Amino acid sequence: MMERNAYDILEERGFLKQCSHPEELRELLGKEKVTFYIGFDPTADSLHIGHYVALMTMAHMQRAGHRPIALLGNGTAFIGDPSGKTDMRSLMSKEQLKHNAACFQAQMSRLIDFTDDKALIVYNGDWLYPLNYLDFMRDIGVYFSVSRMLAADCYKQRMERGLTFFEMGYMLMQSYDFLELNRRYGCKLQMGGDDQWSNILGGADLIRRKEQKPAYALTTALLTTSDGKKMGKTEKGAVWLDKEKCSVFDFYQYWRNVEDQDVEKCLALLTFLPMEEVRRLGALPGEQINEAKRVLAYTLTAQVHGEEEAQKAQTAAEALFAGGTDLSNIPSCELTAEQVEESGLRIPDLLVLSNLAKSKSDARRLIADGGVFIGDEKVASPNQALNESDLAGDGVIIRKGKKTYCRIRKA
């Protein structure tokens, strides 16, 4: 019986989905320090929770003594990843991509230790931008069989909807990344979300064929809800790691509100809590499962935003939902003198200003449906307005529905 290694840890926590050579890889991870990589396309200026599973994978591996490489795909993102996307590829400038990549890097540093070569950050634009088409076709293109690619699931599905040469080319570029990292850093393993399976496998095959060296592919579970939908969407969009794009309170609340069935999975994938504890929390019956949600929300928020911020979010949540009294940390919105003037302090205008409603019509509807409260009082008419004195000091707390609060005050 071999000692428990990184592979076992990932397996136990439910990360593993597919692996090219399970036995072989497990053995390798048990006996030597392995350099591996995960790719990220910097198409936005912040990572979101979907990326977080990948970061956790890297963190577990690093803690087990292996060396992660975060590959920032400023080269591949330059033309856009077609996988599964139906929306138009939005073309971004090289400068924008570089900026986004820098943002990613900062966020990754919270979880991964990049000091002393313990982990690397590399940019595939470094080798993709200068690439020569003819050389590429001759050196790399010859190793790929179109008929075999077409047999792959991901392409098979696309066949009906049309498949461009570019989309198939994407696999070659990603495979080339792996080869390049193998040559430069001795990288032997590529990990990634399960939707990347074909692309990852392509790279491992390329190395095995071209270099006659071992290379491994391993995919991790995507973060989905129990009914198979992608997790991490809110009314305001994705659950971003950047608190400017998703407030700490919203972040905390997102996890506080996950469905019962998803708690255990989230705890296992997104936190470092020991598995015995994860299983215990996940098994709590009935109402007690809320304890697990509190732990999940607090732990994950602390991991991403720090203890102090997590504490504030928790305090605010308790004040609003659990009879707590400390209201100082609930989400707030400060109005400038002009905004006060312009809005006339009418409730619909205030709902829009505080982002609780997306338009004044929307706000009117909410009021008509009886979903808007000032303090504890239901707003009866859209013509209702506040007095300027209401906004003085701590201001007033306005609520939309059961769970969305905002404190409004004068700046």
Add this chain to the structure above:
RNA sequence: GGAUGGGUUCCCGAGUGGCCAAAGGGAGCGGACUGUAAAUCCGUUGUCACAGACUUCGAUGGUUCGAAUCCAUCCCCAUCCA
């Protein structure tokens, strides 16, 4: 390049001259019920100065008292042929 079929509101998808701000479903939002969960039921889902007005059905022009619906040109997408 040729032929054919398409582009409708957040998504899918009906609508082929007035009754269309546009069926139905999904998703979202609000309400009831609950555990800040799920399921279920009800309501709602273009904008605004909101019992009224204004803007939307790929784009631009045109026909008509009146167009998402008809015509012209253009753009885009899919399938087949090259």
